[in-house]
Amino acid sequence: MNTLEISNLSKSFSGHQALTDINLLVPEQKIFGLLGPNGAGKTTLIRIINQIIKADSGQVLLNGDPLRPDHVYDIGYLPEERGLYKKMKVGEQAMYLAQLKGMSSRDARKQLDEWFDRFDITPWWNKKVEELSKGMAQKIQFITTVLHNPSLLILDEPFSGFDPINVDIVTQEILRLRDEGATIILSTHNMGSVEALCDHIGLINKSELVLSGELDEVRSRFKKEAYQLRFKGNMIAFTNALWTNFELLSKKTEDDVHTCEVNLLKGAKLNDLLNTMLPISEVLEAKPLIPSMHDIFIEAVGTSNENQDAS
Amino acid sequence: MSKIGLIIKREYSTRVKKKSFIVMTFLAPLIFAAVIFGGVWFIVNDTTNHDVLVVDQNGILTRHSEGTGHLESRFANTFRDSDNLIYHFTKNDITDEVFKEGPYTLKIVIDDAQLNSGSGTPLTYKKIPSLRVKENIKSELENAIEQFRVQDNLMLDWATYKSMKVSVSFVEMDVEQGGHESLDQYKAIVGFGFSVMIYFFIFLYGVQVMRGVIEEKTNRIVEVIISSVKPFQLMMGKIVGIGLVGLTQFLMWVVLCSLVMFIGGLIMFGNMSDPALLVDAGSVVSTSELSDAQAMLLENDIALAFLSINWPLLITLFIFYFIGGFLLYGAMFAAIGSAVDAETDTQQFMLPVSLPLIFGFIVAEMLLQNPDSPVGVIFELVPFTSPIVMMIRSAMGFAGMEWLVLFGSMAILVLTFLFFVWMAGRIYRIGILMYGKKASYKDIWKWIVTKS
Structure with a gap:
């Protein structure tokens, strides 16, 4: 079951193409990483899902149904550019935002008490927002986003403004919410948190979806015929042995153990590499090199840009 | 909601x-x-006391009292003393220096010109009097001059003259x-x-x-x-x-x-x-x-x-x-x-x-x-x-x-x-x-x- 099914979605703003024929599935109870360079169209896509703007064409299904006005109660949205009423008290404001999401004031109060307790911020209830630090305000925003238990959470750069301790706290909460049934769209430029949190990803570049799928599957798609080797022996002999079929990507030595990354060329196999090495060294470990999300992002965006330039 | x-x-x-x-x-x-009451209060409750010296150079508005021999107002209901306004009379003007040193706070001088036209009466003061005080003195003086003209010039009885006076006001009707x-x-x-x-x-x-x-x-x-x-x-x-x-x-x-x-x-x-x-x-x-x-x-x-x-x-x-x-x-x-x-x-x-x-x-x-x-x-x-x-x-x-x-x-x-x-x-x-x-x-x- 997919929480979100987006098909053939396009949107343009007075001549500027913001989204081109986007097809995307966000599976239920997963964390979906929505990636892309600045200005690629992520915010436009998120705003369409939130019914803030309408698409020119295409369809968005939430839990199987075309978007309806009451779907706003099923979605919690934490925009990247976010704020609170500075002059309003924290509690009053949280109650207001919760009621706008359709909660009764009794429900809102109960849930808020729980969340404030969990984040250990109950004493803030009667403070004005302008008295809070940025991190404190971010916590309030996070709470008001998830308070009404939406089935879909859209978090745009949720960690910005947090110290590492609070990043951990919020990360745990995101994982907990997913485990309790929520589907989460995480839009971020922090590839570390994508690798740590996301089950699926979609990458948008210049209004087009250029990459999507399960994180591990995407990574294996970008996997090269490259291996990381740890061995003992003579480094010079090793580099000499890597004759024409192999390319040395990196090397480093700690104590007397060498760690090298080697690319296999011209259809060579790991066996060929090992055959070359075994006579001159003691191989400790050989494992395939998995590309980082950082590398994948840069490569995918680079390729997409080349294709668009060419066409 | x-x-x-x-x-x-x-x-x-x-x-x-x-x-x-x-x-x-x-x-x-x-x-x-x-603003409203302050203004009204100021006008109504101006409690500054004034001693007004009326200099009647021709001796037309004043006469000697039969009892005391002091100068007093000649006409009925003119220059009446009130709580904070006492009138004094003289025939001889005093100099500004004497006025400054003297007990009077205000001085008006009446001569022929005033009796003829009424305008341009000099009012000398030590401290500027309130509008109300000025209005009061003015109406007393007007009254006195009017009585002088009616009785002395026209030889009319004041009460008869008064009964002839008429005041017109409009009641506006919109057809x-x-x-x-x-x-x-x-x-x-x-x-x-x-x-x-x-x-x-x-x-x-x-x-x-x-x-x-x-x-x-x-x-x-x-x-x-x-x-x-x-x-x-x-x-x-x-x-x-x-x-x-x-x-x-x-x-x-x-x-x-x-x-x-x-x-x-x-x-x-x-x-x-x-x-x-x-x-x-x-x-x-x-x-x-x-x-x-x-x-x-x-x-x-x-x-x-x-x-x-x-x-x-x-x-x-x-x-x-x-x-x-x-x-x-x-x-x-x-x-x-x-x-x-x-x-x-x-x-x-x-x-x-x-x-x-x-x-x-x-x-x-x-x-x-x-x-x-x-x-x-x-x-x-x-x-x-x-x-x-x-x-x-x-x-x-x-x-x-x-x-x-x-x-x-x-x-x-x-x-x-x-x-x-x-x-x-x-x-x-x-x-x-x-x-x-x-x-x-x-x-x-x-x-x-x-x-x-």
């Missing part, structure tokens, strides 16, 4: 709880009362109103008061709508809110909420002002409004009392005008035109707020919104002079000025065709604000999501015509 209700509630409660609102609401009637006594001029003044109020509230609270929109935009909460509610709901909630704040303030002012005026009136004029005193003052026949009586007549007309105004109609129309005008202008202010990033950028858009408002105020001021001017009808119909201009007619009352103008004006206002609210909504929905770029009129036009 519906979402728009929640928004109205927030806009309303955050504003009426503000210190500035509470202070303004309670302070304004007090300041109003202080259009069935020949009843017309107090239109005074009613128009009352209506103008309401015009000022509408003008003032639309400006004051319209700008608050604009500020509220800019605030939501700059602190970036707007995207959170419009993921829960429609931009149109947010905009209308804001306009209505702030409009209610304005109405609240108005009603509070009406109640507080009446209360303050009533209490203040009781304290200050409790004894003066005693009917016996009025009769007493009316029966004393002298020019000074006559002008007082005239003043009272004038006051009576204003009081009559106040009483003859159709207050339920006026208040109903005030509320209607306040709401209609506020929705119309509030929508424009909201649209302006959504199109800019900071209040400093609003100027280029403010002008076309403020101009009709100011113009309406000027027209209303003109109508005050000439309430039945046909030009008024045009601006009673134009929706941008009607909320201000129509108040004057509302106070004066409607007859015949004027009812038609009223209903036309109301209908046009409703249609126009519906149209402007719709248009503002289209500007608003796009404007609030636009950052960094300064919008031009061209951009705004594009936003209006862009489909959502």
